Amino acid sequence: MAKVEKCSCGTDEEGLLERLTEIINTLKDKPGALIPVLQATQSLFGFIPQEAILKISEMLNEPLSKVYGVITFYSFFSLKPRGKYVIRVCLGTACYVQGANEILTALKQQLSVEIGETTPDKLFTLDVGRCFGACGLAPVIMVNDDVHQWVKPSDVKKILGTYSRRKVVNKEEE
Amino acid sequence: MEDTIKNTHSIKNAEELNALQSKLTSSKEFNSEKIYICAGGGCIASGSMKVKDAFVKQIAESKLNGTIEVMETGCLGPCALGPVVVIGKDDTFYQSVRAQDVKDIIENHLVGGQVVPHLLHLVGDTRVAKKSELPFYKNQDKKVLRNCGKINPVKIEDYIACGGYQALSKALSSMTAETVINEVTASGLRGRGGAGFPTGTKWGFARKYQDDEKYILCNADEGDPGAFMDRSILEGDPHSVIEGMAIGAFAIGSSQGYVYVRAEYPLAVERLQIAIDQARAYGLLGHHIFGTAFNFDLEIRKGSGAFVCGEETALITSIEGNRGEPRPRPPFPAEKGLWNKPTVLNNVETFSNIPLLINQGGLKFAETGTDKSKGTKIFALAGTVNISGLVEVPVGTPLRKLVYDIGGGISTGKPYKAAQIGGPSGGCIPAEHLDVPLDYESLNKLGAIMGSGGLIVMDESSCMVDVARFFLEFVQDESCGKCVPCREGTARMKQIVDRICQGQGQMSDLDELERLAGTVTNASLCGLGQTAPNPVLSTLRHFKDEYIEHIRDKKCRTAVCKDLIVFEILDACNGCQSCKKVCPVEAIHGEKKQHHIINTDLCIRCGLCLSTCKFDAIVKY
Ligand SMILES: Cc1cc2nc3c(=O)[nH]c(=O)nc-3n(C[C@H](O)[C@H](O)[C@H](O)COP(=O)(O)O)c2cc1C
Ligand code: FES
Numbered sequence: 005m006a007k008v009e010k011c012s013c014g015t016d017e018e019g020l021l022e023r024l025t026e027i028i029n030t031l032k033d034k035p036g037a038l039i040p041v042l043q044a045t046q047s048l049f050g051f052i053p054q055e056a057i058l059k060i061s062e063m064l065n066e067p068l069s070k071v072y073g074v075i076t077f078y079s080f081f082s083l084k085p086r087g088k089y090v091i092r093v094c095l096g097t098a099c100y101v102q103g104a105n106e107i108l109t110a111l112k113q114q115l116s117v118e119i120g121e122t123t124p125d126k127l128f129t130l131d132v133g134r135c136f137g138a139c140g141l142a143p144v145i146m147v148n149d150d151v152h153q154w155v156k157p158s159d160v161k162k163i164l165g166t167y168s169r170r171k172v173v174n175k176e177e178e
Numbered sequence: 179m180e181d182t183i184k185n186t187h188s189i190k191n192a193e194e195l196n197a198l199q200s201k202l203t204s205s206k207e208f209n210s211e212k213i214y215i216c217a218g219g220g221c222i223a224s225g226s227m228k229v230k231d232a233f234v235k236q237i238a239e240s241k242l243n244g245t246i247e248v249m250e251t252g253c254l255g256p257c258a259l260g261p262v263v264v265i266g267k268d269d270t271f272y273q274s275v276r277a278q279d280v281k282d283i284i285e286n287h288l289v290g291g292q293v294v295p296h297l298l299h300l301v302g303d304t305r306v307a308k309k310s311e312l313p314f315y316k317n318q319d320k321k322v323l324r325n326c327g328k329i330n331p332v333k334i335e336d337y338i339a340c341g342g343y344q345a346l347s348k349a350l351s352s353m354t355a356e357t358v359i360n361e362v363t364a365s366g367l368r369g370r371g372g373a374g375f376p377t378g379t380k381w382g383f384a385r386k387y388q389d390d391e392k393y394i395l396c397n398a399d400e401g402d403p404g405a406f407m408d409r410s411i412l413e414g415d416p417h418s419v420i421e422g423m424a425i426g427a428f429a430i431g432s433s434q435g436y437v438y439v440r441a442e443y444p445l446a447v448e449r450l451q452i453a454i455d456q457a458r459a460y461g462l463l464g465h466h467i468f469g470t471a472f473n474f475d476l477e478i479r480k481g482s483g484a485f486v487c488g489e490e491t492a493l494i495t496s497i498e499g500n501r502g503e504p505r506p507r508p509p510f511p512a513e514k515g516l517w518n519k520p521t522v523l524n525n526v527e528t529f530s531n532i533p534l535l536i537n538q539g540g541l542k543f544a545e546t547g548t549d550k551s552k553g554t555k556i557f558a559l560a561g562t563v564n565i566s567g568l569v570e571v572p573v574g575t576p577l578r579k580l581v582y583d584i585g586g587g588i589s590t591g592k593p594y595k596a597a598q599i600g601g602p603s604g605g606c607i608p609a610e611h612l613d614v615p616l617d618y619e620s621l622n623k624l625g626a627i628m629g630s631g632g633l634i635v636m637d638e639s640s641c642m643v644d645v646a647r648f649f650l651e652f653v654q655d656e657s658c659g660k661c662v663p664c665r666e667g668t669a670r671m672k673q674i675v676d677r678i679c680q681g682q683g684q685m686s687d688l689d690e691l692e693r694l695a696g697t698v699t700n701a702s703l704c705g706l707g708q709t710a711p712n713p714v715l716s717t718l719r720h721f722k723d724e725y726i727e728h729i730r731d732k733k734c735r736t737a738v739c740k741d742l743i744v745f746e747i748l749d750a751c752n753g754c755q756s757c758k759k760v761c762p763v764e765a766i767h768g769e770k771k772q773h774h775i776i777n778t779d780l781c782i783r784c785g786l787c788l789s790t791c792k793f794d795a796i797v798k799y
Contacts (some may be wrong), residue, residue, distance in 0.1 A: 036498045037499075080482040097648070137442060139405075140257025140567045141257060145793070
């Protein structure tokens with residue numbers, strides 16, 4: 005599968021849409037290209053914007069209704085912009101029986117958002133997951149691709165702190 | 179980990195593979211002394227890469243420079259003890275190693291010859307040094323995981339040196355498609371993805387249907403919460419899956435395969451892609467493999483976070499680029515699968531068994547296991563057990579051995595209550611059945627299933643009604659909504675169990691649950707709905723008294739069900755006011771330095787006060 009790099013030409017939509025066109029061109033002859041294209045779009049923009057949907061529908065020659073249908077079926081695609089850091093609390097069985105719900109409560113309280121919402125500063129989006137395959141370290145939360153294990157509700161503040169401080173330093177490493 | 183593809187040329191026949199293997203096994207690198215560092219997902223999360231960097235740097239600066247290789251391996255098994263390091267020359271096992279311990283290990287052990295006691299594993303009061311003597315390893319039988327922890331997963335040369343691709347070579351040079359299928363049938367291997375369908379039979383069906391193209395698919399969606407076997411295989415020994423798929427492709431007559439990996443596993447995707455590229459570079463994927471007419475190539479497709487896509491027809495629909503909704507069977511995928519072509523779908527672990535099976539022969543393979551279920555099974559042991567991690571045992575091993583001998587017993591000191599096996603399609607095994615052999619038939623008799631291998635141990639603090647509610651919520655969330663019995667039936671069941679958890683249940687609810695369960699099981703379109711009632715049925719069967727307590731006495735003995743519990747502040751309260759500050763509904767009253775009180779009418783039982791209190795002055799019951 006084609007590797008998708010974060011656009012280096014700035015984050016303006018125009019530049020990203022151009023980049024998307026290139027990606028679609030490399031993927032469009034693959035059978036079943038829609039989902040790989042949507043995955044590339046999601047990682048390029050951090051969500052799937054309206055303009056991208058129009059472009060995908062046109063270039064892949066798929067009806068808009070189908071593109072929307074696929075986007076809304078899979079939980080990894082988001083129609084709303086997401087925060088820079090997506091926090092996912094594992095609510096898989098191993099994490100659940102070891103107190104994942106309390107972590108979720110603590111996060112909701114610290115961030116003042118509900119599941120699926122993003123903080124006003126666009127830094128954090130709170131979400132839940134169903135097992136990250138790190139059950140041996142339960143309870144687990146993921147912040148983008150970082151795994152934090154054996155989390156206690158009282159750790160939440162510290163974990164959030166390490167990311168909000170990073171905000172000023174530089175872009176997260178992929 | 180970076181790509182290690184060198185300028186290689188294709189291996190054209192069995193002799194060239196043998197020659198390469200002997201060259202590799204006699205190489206300096208292969209025979210050098212090694213330090214194995216677990217680079218499984220769990221240990222990486224625990225910081226094993228920092229440990230590795232410290233080893234590399236400090237060895238380079240020491241007089242050992244050039245004599246010892248620091249090797250990243252796949253999952254060594256005991257995730258809870260990570261980061262894990264094994265010293266190759268004397269098989270010493272170090273646990274919970276941090277970067278600052280590296281100096282000790284190098285100076286005292288590698289140079290001085292003395293093990294570092296405080297990093298050893300403790301069994302009772304004794305520290306055990308040798309990995310092979312740890313109860314965790316001693317009681318296992320690592321066959322499928324034989325390479326996991328011994329080879330570097332991103333180096334195909336390591337795999338080849340350990341006999342990798344010999345089975346593919348054997349199949350292509352001295353077997354026919356039919357004899358491969360016969361061996362697989364004779365081995366008695368059953369699918370490891372959950373349903374346990376005989377693999378040889380499945381391949382035989384797909385072989386029978388003629389078409390210009392056939393597909394072979396690997397199910398790496400691993401959606402059961404609490405399962406991480408497939409992840410560990412892909413991360414630790416990806417070539418075994420590629421080799422198994424290639425053999426399967428040869429057997430059914432396919433030239434294109436897809437591996438469908440769930441989105442939550444970026445590391446597995448990365449390592450599998452590296453492995454595919456390396457196999458291509460050696461001509462082990464591509465055209466004219468081993469100089470024969472057999473062509474085969476592989477592509478990775480990533481999932482996008484839908485549990486139902488683990489179901490075979492939904493997975494196929496998803497690769498085709500659609501909403502991952504299952505479709506009715508027949509036609510079965512063996513006849514009309516991906517793009518309506520004959521298709522075989524197997525689980526990661528199933529494929530990983532194949533090279534071993536072909537090398538040994540089916541009958542030898544069948545010597546392990548029980549009468550009806552052959553070989554070994556990998557389990558992901560998690561929950562309240564001391565050593566959670568990845569374990570492999572012969573099919574039919576008693577549950578007790580997994581929990582106590584391998585897992586080291588319950589971590590909380592509380593009694594064992596149940597083990598949940600088989601995820602949302604499975605059930606709970608109570609203490610009186612701890613000796614059940616883990617095989618397909620025995621588990622079915624208890625209302626559980628073997629499933630894919632997730633095994634979650636629960637102690638007395640888990641509420642079994644809440645566990646049933648948890649799984650109903652899961653299947654409700656993940657039901658694709660295509661068929662009514664699954665979509666509406668599970669919603670109705672969840673309403674009832676919710677009500678019971680809130681203390682508003684009636685005794686007649688229990689019959690209603692069983693009746694609904696029957697309908698959902700019989701009338702749903704795919705396995706998700708057909709098995710969704712299992713967690714409820716199994717808890718009703720083994721823990722009915724807890725349901726009755728919730729309904730009749732309005733009591734949750736584990737204080738898990740929020741509506742049935744009360745929070746109280748004890749005399750230990752010193753009036754620090756932190757609970758009062760965090761309470762989101764201002765239900766806590768009290769002056770500074772005075773004993774505080776919770777107004778139970780206002781309290782929403784969020785538990786924040788309890789987790790905030792530093793003086794253990796708050797209890798729930
Ligand atoms: C809802 C649902 C989810 C499933 N998820 C998985 C999965 O994550 N991994 C898997 O290998 N099989 C899964 N299965 C089973 C597959 O449908 C299929 O039986 C299996 O992949 C076949 O491979 P095997 O014969 O090697 O076991 C799932 C089935 C259902 C009904
Ligand atoms: S249950 Fe949370 S990581 Fe598996």
